[in-house]
Amino acid sequence: MVEAGSGRYLFAVTRGLGDTDLAGVTGMRGAALALVRHRDLEAVVCDVDLAEFGEAALARNLEDLAWLEEVARAHNDVVFAAASRGTVAPMRLVTIYADDDSVRTRIEELHDRLTEALDRVEGRREWSVKVFTTASGPARADEDAPAAVGSGPGSGAAYLRRKREQATRRQAAREQSIELAGKVHDELAARAVATRQLAPQDPRLTGHTETMLLNGAYLVPIDEGEQFRATVDRLGTLHPELTLEVEGPWPPYSFATLD
């Protein structure tokens, strides 16, 4: 079943955007962006074809990784542009309304909660910090550990003991890494207004062979961003047994939530 007509794709609800602030930025599939104003807020929207963005089409398209990536990147580009001009509460992907009146109704319903969310993120950016075990770090240090003294190659009991010791060391190393990652998080949290721990990503998705111990999001005042980055660098130097990856500044995706 193909739905006919067009809908309004909502990228973000913003505060402080001027009518020309998004000039030159396009929406989904090159559609023109529009600001739907309601009270002191704006909704950043564009038209989408329901043959592509209708419910039936989405069920299919969301399983197509190439489609998903294009749409996610287009969404992200608009959110970035809006975030450099005003305060943004980014919407989840593919939030679509029938028309502008529908958008206004929803903003009216949620006005106070949207305002709280915008207050929380105003003047702030999101930074991502991921912590991995290092290949040479404690979590791997057991692999080539020398055999325990006195164990001969022919001794089954010694072999088992060595295996047990290895397992114990591996477990201890893992706990040590997790504890260290927790300390890194605490240090970063002390420099952030808010934090959020996302689920560690699967190594098959990250391209890292090392285990991701922490997938943290940190909300940091705009003018403290470089300081935050420097803190991550310092912690990375301080803990060579961990690999720290820092990215940002990003729009406050993880913090503009309705509580």
Next chain:
Amino acid sequence: MTELTSTTRTTAELPGSPQISLVDLLDRLLGTGVVLAGDVLISLAGVDLVQVRLHALITTVRSDLARPEQRGG
């Protein structure tokens, strides 16, 4: 129409959107952010289901991509 001048803003320019990895992007665009029920499309519960399916999908596709280059775009 409300006119706002760009001289009094407290927000600093964000450098043009960098290459955020798709995984990071989907973590945020599907896992966090403001969740509003759309009008006619994808119920809230539906979104969560989609998300679960997506992660499974990405895992599959990624392991495919780890093999020799394919998928022309």
